[in-house]
Every structure is written in C-alpha cells, then in structure tokens.
Amino acid sequence: xIKSNIIAxxxxxxxxxxxxxxxxxxxxxxxxxxxxxxxxxxxxxLKPVAVxxxxxxxxxxxxxxxPMCSDQEKELAKVRLCEEYEVDAIMDLSLGENIRQxxxxxINSTYIPVGTVPLYECFYxxxxxxxxxxDHFLKILDESGQDGVDFVVIHAGLLQEHLELVKSRIIKVxxxxxxxxxxxxxQNNKENFLYTHFDKILQICxxxxxxxxxxxxxxxxTVIDETDAAQIEELKNIxxxxxxxxxxxxQALVEGPxxxxxxxxxxxxxxxxxxxxxxxxxxxxxxxTDIAPGYDHITSxxxxxxxxxxGADFLCYVTPAEHIxxxxxxxxxxxxxxxxxxxxAINISRGKDISRDRKMSIARSTVDWETQRKYVxxxxxxxxxxxxxxxxxxxxTMCGDFCALK
Ligand code: SF4
Numbered sequence: 001x002i003k004s005n006i007i008a009x010x011x012x013x014x015x016x017x018x019x020x021x022x023x024x025x026x027x028x029x030x031x032x033x034x035x036x037x038x039x040x041x042x043x044x045x046l047k048p049v050a051v052x053x054x055x056x057x058x059x060x061x062x063x064x065x066x067p068m069c070s071d072q073e074k075e076l077a078k079v080r081l082c083e084e085y086e087v088d089a090i091m092d093l094s095l096g097e098n099i100r101q102x103x104x105x106x107i108n109s110t111y112i113p114v115g116t117v118p119l120y121e122c123f124y125x126x127x128x129x130x131x132x133x134x135d136h137f138l139k140i141l142d143e144s145g146q147d148g149v150d151f152v153v154i155h156a157g158l159l160q161e162h163l164e165l166v167k168s169r170i171i172k173v174x175x176x177x178x179x180x181x182x183x184x185x186x187q188n189n190k191e192n193f194l195y196t197h198f199d200k201i202l203q204i205c206x207x208x209x210x211x212x213x214x215x216x217x218x219x220x221x222t223v224i225d226e227t228d229a230a231q232i233e234e235l236k237n238i239x240x241x242x243x244x245x246x247x248x249x250x251q252a253l254v255e256g257p258x259x260x261x262x263x264x265x266x267x268x269x270x271x272x273x274x275x276x277x278x279x280x281x282x283x284x285x286x287x288x289t290d291i292a293p294g295y296d297h298i299t300s301x302x303x304x305x306x307x308x309x310x311g312a313d314f315l316c317y318v319t320p321a322e323h324i325x326x327x328x329x330x331x332x333x334x335x336x337x338x339x340x341x342x343x344x345a346i347n348i349s350r351g352k353d354i355s356r357d358r359k360m361s362i363a364r365s366t367v368d369w370e371t372q373r374k375y376v377x378x379x380x381x382x383x384x385x386x387x388x389x390x391x392x393x394x395x396x397t398m399c400g401d402f403c404a405l406k
Contacts, residue, residue: 038113043148052280064094113150145208157238158217165230171221178217239275253280
C-alpha cells in the first residue's frame with residue numbers, strides 16, 4: 001500500500017481546501033492508489049496537484065523540442081502560456097540536443113508539475129539500440145528525479161507477445177515510446193527491458209516520489225483499430241504493474257487511448273478502471289474521428305469530455321497542429337482552451353466550480369464587459385471580438401437594439 005506520509009501534511013491541507021475534500025479522505029485515497037499527488041521534493045517552487053477519484057478534472061499540455069524544431073526559448077514561452085491559462089501539468093516530450101538542460105530550465109522556471117518520458121532521451125542518445133539499454137535508462141531516470149520531474153511515463157506494459165497482435169491494424173503503432181521499444185525488442189530479440197527491470201525503476205521513483213504514468217505503447221492510432229486485442233492485452237499487464245507500484249509504495253496512474261469513437265469511450269474507461277484497480281486514468285484526447293486535421297483540438301476535446309464524464313481523471317490536450325507539425329504558441333493556446341472547457345464542463349456536472357459561471361452570467365445579464373473579462377477562460381479571443389463592438393455601443397452587435405438582454 002502507498003504510505004500517506006510520502007506527502008507532507010501541509011500539502012494535504014492545501015489540496016483538501018482546493019478540492020473541497022477532507023484531509024483524512026484525501027489520505028485514504030492516496031493510500032488506496034485512487035488519487036496521486038504530483039510532488040517531487042526536488043521541484044523547488046512546485047504547487048502540488050492531485051489527480052484521481054473525487055478530485056477536479058485536470059489537464060496536461062505537452063511541450064518540447066523535436067529533432068527538426070529545437071528552439072528552447074519557444075518552449076519556455078509555452079510554459080509561460082501554461083501558467084497564464086492555469087494548466088495543471090506540463091509534459092516535456094523533448095527529443096533533440098540538450099534535453100536535460102531544457103528539462104532543468106522548464107522545472108526551475110515553473111510551479112506547474114512537470115512530467116517527462118525518459119525513454120526518449122535514452123533512445124535519442126543511443127540510436128543503435130544496444131542490448132544493454134537499461135543502465136542508460138536508469139541513469140536518465142535518476143537524473144530526472146534529481147532535476148525535480150514530478151511524473152514519468154514508463155511503457156513497461158508492452159510485451160513481446162503483444163507485437164504479433166498489431167499485424168492486422170491499419171497503423172501498427174502510434175506511441176513514440178511504443179515504437180522505439182518494439183524496434184529494440186525485435187532487434188535484440190529480448191523482452192521489454194522496462195518490464196524485466198521494473199523493480200529497479202520502482203526503487204528510483206520511490207526515492208524521489210516520482211509518480212509513474214504507465215504508458216500505453218499499444219494505443220490505437222485510428223478509430224478503426226480501437227479496443228483491439230493489442231490494446232487490451234497491454235492494459236491487463238498494466239493493471240498487474242499498478243499492483244506492483246502500490247506494493248512498492250510508488251504512486252501510479254494509467255495512460256489511455258488516443259483514438260476512440262465516441263460510442264466506445266465509456267467501454268474503454270470501464271475496462272481501464274476494471275483491469276487497473278481504479279488507478280487514476282490519464283487519457284490522450286481521445287480523438288473521436290480521424291478526418292479533421294487542423295481541428296484535432298476539437299475532435300479530442302469532444303472525446304475528453306465524454307471520457308471525463310465516464311470516469312477519466314486527467315486529460316492530455318491535443319493541439320490543432322496534431323498529426324501535421326510541432327505546435328506553435330497559438331496552437332498551444334487553442335489546445336489548452338479546448339481542454340480547459342472540457343474539464344470545466346465536467347467539473348460543473350460534478351457540482352464543483354459553478355461559482356465562476358454564476359459571476360459570469362450576472363455580468364453578462366448587465367452587459368458588464370469588464371467583469372465578464374475577469375471570468376472568461378480565453379481573454380485573448382474575448383478582447384479580439386470585443387474590439388469589433390464600436391466604443392459607443394454598449395451591447396453585443398449580433399442583434400443590436402433587439403438584444404434580449406437590453
Ligand atoms: S441577445 Fe443578441 S445581441 Fe444580445 S447578447 Fe445575445 S446574441 Fe448578442
């Protein structure tokens with residue numbers, strides 16, 4: 001079982017006030033593994049965040065350089081944007097030169113919990129897929145803990161026996177970590193080293209209180225391949241790993257699929273909760289259709305809203321640039337806003353967070369633009385449209401003098 005004293009009492013008090021739950025109830029949920037609190041003590045200016053049962057829905061924004069776009073300043077500007085829009089967590093998915101330096105700069109510059117995928121750095125610097133990869137991996141994992149990373153994605157659920165199961169898929173694999181591991185397993189004809197050395201990974205994560213996010217290397221890449229044997233067999237193995245995490249006293253959550261048609265989302269959330277012993281569920285979207293590139297912040301926010309309604313706890317945003325290019329600052333803003341709306345819609349439905357809507361509605365009823373601006377999620381777009389209203393006109397220009405509010 002997880003020991004509640006891995007988190008300081010002052011943090012429980014702070015979170016219980018934010019989440020409107022008693023400290024005792026919160027501690028029990030951490031002990032049972034149904035809630036995780038991101039809190040690596042080496043992340044000095046961190047504001048810890050709780051994810052899971054009974055907590056408000058949280059959102060994550062992915063940032064990070066790629067081998068083709070490596071401007072670190074642009075990535076740090078995305079961090080500032082995440083703070084401005086009150087994003088709950090950031091994942092640095094960098095793949096390129098000076099990964100550690102960027103990671104340290106991100107963590108040292110923000111109070112938002114930061115997650116990473118140590119596997120990316122490992123394969124970036126060892127492109128020949130050497131048989132002894134685990135030593136490199138453990139070194140990077142330990143450095144991540146020292147740097148203050150709050151949660152790490154570990155694709156330990158993927159096994160050799162799952163590789164056969166993707167053969168009938170349209171797109172065999174979409175997970176970057178999953179594809180790297182598949183190649184390593186095939187080249188070396190060995191079982192996934194993250195699985196065979198999982199105990200060593202647990203020891204390091206425990207040392208720094210890094211939460212493990214069990215990555216789904218076999219998640220489907222299209223709505224056609226959803227909920228197939230590869231996805232479900234990996235999920236069952238992830239469920240076993242959740243129990244090993246709890247036994248070792250390491251907090252853990254489970255990553256969920258990225259492309260799922262709308263009517264199959266409930267089934268997917270139910271399966272995750274069943275096989276993974278009610279561990280917090282972190283969904284990547286999910287996108288409910290594959291035919292809207294340029295609008296995948298919308299296709300995924302629709303899926304994320306449904307997933308959260310059915311019991312998912314943590315939503316990873318998708319930007320309009322998904323499937324085409326590295327997102328720029330504007331793409332990140334659009335992705336964040338879409339997911340803030342999704343999370344807020346579900347928080348309202350659970351009786352949390354309604355007061356802001358009340359204040360907004362009162363301001364709208366009196367056409368008080370200034371007060372409305374205080375409560376909108378996206379002030380940038382609000383200002384842009386408000387500029388269209390002539391200075392001397394006090395109402396929205398849609399109906400003008402016929403405005404019902406007037
Ligand atoms: S009633 Fe018409 S003019 Fe008034 S706020 Fe609504 S859309 Fe705008």
